[in-house]
Amino acid sequence: MAEETYKGDFYCVKCKEKREAEGRVVETNGRRMAKGVCPVCGTNLNRILGKA
Numbered sequence: 001m002a003e004e005t006y007k008g009d010f011y012c013v014k015c016k017e018k019r020e021a022e023g024r025v026v027e028t029n030g031r032r033m034a035k036g037v038c039p040v041c042g043t044n045l046n047r048i049l050g051k052a
Contacts, residue, residue, distance in 0.1 A: 006034035010045035014038065021045055 004025040023036025032049040
């Protein structure tokens with residue numbers, strides 16, 4: 001099975017701006033979440049996605 005990825009806007013809490021990034025999709029407790037890295041400061045980014 002291929003790993004699912006998400007490409008789109010994440011909100012960086014450290015930069016306080018929206019950043020375009022790519023991350024992998026993980027599922028925790030029935031919620032889908034995209035995890036990526038900020039291209040500017042290197043902070044981990046999270047985005048909660050809708051149910052598939």
